[in-house]
Amino acid sequence: MRSAIVLVGGEARRANGREKYFFRLEGKTFIERLVCSLLPVVDEIVLVARNAEQCGRFSDLKGVRCVADIKKGLGPIGGIHAGVLASRGDLLFVCACDMPCVSTRVVEELFDALGDYDAVIPSWDSEMLEPLHAVYRKEPLLHYLGDHGSLSLRDMVRSLNSRLFPVDRLRPADPDLITFTNINKLEDLAAVSPEDPAGKTD
Secondary structure, eight states: EEEEEOOOOOGGGGGOOOGGGGGGETTEEEEHHHHHHHHHTTTEEEEEEEHHHHGGGGTTTTTEEEEEEETTTTTHHHHHHHHHHHHOOEEEEETTTTTTTTTHHHHHHHTTTTTTTTTEESSSSSSOTTTTTEEEHHHHHHHHHHHHHOHHHHHHHHSSOOOEEGGGTTTTTTTTGGOOOOOOOOHHHHHHHSSSSSTBOO
16 A cells, blocks of 8 residues: 655745645645645555644645644654654655645656665765655654654665665656755745746635
């Protein structure tokens, strides 16, 4: 079984305090786009929020479950921990909510590339990795998250039997690699979609 874990609990400090998952791109909110892209390739989608109050913001969103961080204040590592515990699948795709262009075909390729590895991590080079657009095997990841001293995603990747997957090998599925587009600021949104007013939300 495959699960997708989408981290939505960031403080949005780099987006003028606005919640990025409700920004709109090409007529859909970021989170709606992610759900549409992921549903064809996974059996469930788990959103991980800061707390129960934030979870309530997604109550109208069909096809997802939302859980809150268990270990507070740990950043992405804490969100991944909560998502892994809540997921039912043994194979997991993990991403952040500020990546609204995630490609269904790319995610499928990453699952297919897992083989006997603990993780498949897209890599631009040996140092520039995409741990928040990657596939993991649940049990090794859970084992690491149960007893780790570092909050670094890089340390997490290095501790697993990870396959670094060159992003160029994903170009047949996504020639411009837009799947890795990350919207951290309102200006980034305007650059990706000039016709959509920057910061437009529901």
